[in-house]
Amino acid sequence: MQTALNLLGVGPCHHMVEVFTHPETMALWIEAGAGRPDWDAIFAGYGAMVDYPGAAYWRQLADYYPHAKVLHTVRDPDKWFESTQATIFAPGSIATLAGGPLEAFFASFMGDLRHHLHDRAYMTDHFRRHTEAVKRAIPPERLLIYEAGQGWEPLCAFLGVPVPAEPYPSENSRQEFIARVGGQAAQ
Secondary structure, three states: OHHHHHHOOOOOEEOHHHHHHOHHHHHHHHHHHOOOOOHHHHOOOOOEEOOOOHHHHHHHHHHHOOOOOEEEEEOOHHHHHHHHHHOOOOOOOOOOOOOOOOHHHHHHHHHHHHHOOOOHHHHHHHHHHHHHHHHHHOOHHHEEEEEOOOOHHHHHHHHOOOOOOOOOOOOOOHHHHHHHHHHHHHO
8 A cells, every 4th residue: 555655646655664764763653652742753754654653543643634535444354364463463573572672662552452462353353343433433535445455446536646557556465574574684
C-alpha cells in the first residue's frame, strides 16, 4: 500500500520501515505513546501514512487531520495472523524481544497486544473488532475499506486520481520481509 500511494502521488507515505530508516523519530513515537504526540514533527515531509506505529493512533490522527481520507485495509483475519507469526511477531523478532533499545518504541503503540501476540483467537478477534470500530467512527464519505488484492480501481476512485497503466504493486511479502529483517540482523 505504501508503494501504491507513493505511485499515485499522495506520498511520500510513512510506514514502519521509515522509523527504522530514521531511528531518531522513535523518541517522537514514544512521546506519542505517552500522550504527548507531535504529529507535525512525526509526519513532516509525508503526505500519507500506512502501517504501524501510526495505525495505532488512527482515532487521534483522524481528529488531528479532519480532512484526511481514511484507508482501512482488511484481509482474512486468520491469514493475517499467520502472516504476523512468520514476520513481525515471529518468536525472536524485534517486536517481541523484551529489553533492549526498541522495547520502549514497540511498547508505545502495541498496548495489550504485546501480551497476546501468539494467541490466534485473541488476535483475530482484535482484528475484527478493530475493523468494526473504524467503520463506526469514520464517516463513510471519508473511509475506504480496502481488501488486499482489489487493485487500483477502488483506491483511485476513493482518492480521486487516475488509474495508473502499470500493475498494482505487490511488495513486502513474507519472504521479502524475512530477507530484509535477516539482512538487518546481520549488519
